[in-house]
Amino acid sequence: MNATWRGHSGFGLAGLLLVLALLCGTAQAQVTVTVNGNVAHADISLVSGLNTYEGEVTIEFDSPANLTVPNLNFQAQLVNSSDPALAARLPLGVAVDPAFPVLITIEPITVERIFASGMQLHETPDGNLRFLNAYHMEIHTHELVYTPGTPYRVFKAPVGGAFYDITADVNNGSVRGRGRSGGFSQFLLVKDTRPELVGLPGLGVPVIALLKVTELELRIVAALLDNVLRLELGALLTNVQLALIVLDYGTAIAQLDQMILRIEQEAGTGIPNVWRAQRDLVNDAGDLDGLARSLRYSIQRLNGGP
Incomplete structure (x- = not known):
């Protein structure tokens, strides 16, 4: 009886540990952000169960002030690619690829005046991040495969709002999606299967x-x-x-x-x-x-x- 009971107990404990490991894996997230001059770089490694999703984001600014890791407030999280609420924020024919279901949120914080001296290079008296013109963003991941005529695009949205295309280029090296904008919020590297030209070649509508x-x-x-x-x-x-x-x-x-x-x-x-x-x-x-x-x-x- 005791041997049988211990055997079931060991199996139950192993199963419990596996469940806990999976649960912990779902919650694990590692985002390392660094700033060098006018460039911010983020290395992303997000774990869900037995899967790890990795990528990197580089943002180059024009004449930034107070560009620091805390001020930038860069975050990344995994999303459910089949979530109806997320799908409702995307145009028909555009979807998150389950191979890289990463939502990036950049919502720079407002800094109280007391924390800034205004005496350092590239620092304004109010201590808040600012920049000129458009920043250049690149989202790069080895989780997606680049092919000629790639359908991958960089989309941007206000927090909780509708996503729209800001893609300025997509290069290989796995997939490197690039875009420019004058403000922040949320970003996705998505798969856009919409036809670019509807109709016959030479007679279609772009x-x-x-x-x-x-x-x-x-x-x-x-x-x-x-x-x-x-x-x-x-x-x-x-x-x-x-x-x-x-x-x-x-x-x-x-x-x-x-x-x-x-x-x-x-x-x-x-x-x-x-x-x-x-x-x-x-x-x-x-x-x-x-x-x-x-x-x-x-x-x-x-x-x-x-």
Whole structure:
């Protein structure tokens, strides 16, 4: 009796330990963030059960002040790729790949004035993170496989809000998704299976590119610009749209490049270009630059680019 009882007890204990290990594995998370000059880098290793998901994120800033690990407030967590609430935040045809179900949240904190001296290089008196124009972000993981014509994209959303495409480039080395923007919140590296061109070759409609034109147009309307500059940018974007309708991708890219150049030229003078943690300023230049470059990526894809 005692031997039998001990045998069942040992099995039960082993099973209990396995369950506890799995539960602990689900809760384990390791995110190591470092800052070097104007670059923040995060190494991510998230464990769920017997699976480990690894990646790295690099963010390069333009003229940052008070860029520190605590100020950046970088977080990463695993999500359920089949969660209906998450799916509702993504366009139809876009989904989180279960091979890399990592949600990145960057919500820089507001620092009390008392904690900052204002005497150090790259430090402002209020101690809060700030930067100019658009930051450049790269999400890199070996969990996903790069293939020509890759469907992987970088998407961004306000916390709890709808995700939209900010992809400026996707390179190999497993998968390296890159994007630019003028503000933060949440990010996903997703799989976008939507067709870029609906219809017959030479007669189709470039639906994703035209959707990005609309998003950029709305952002120009919302930006704090004088009427002359708003009309100029709007006219260039109309030229892009007209070229896309007739599938003249070369002209579309040329007109868009002029628009990106004008955004760069007017940033800080005709277009507000500062983001700071107090969230009392709107970085129009950074947002416009990010959306324009994402549109350019989509047009390049239509034009035979990688």
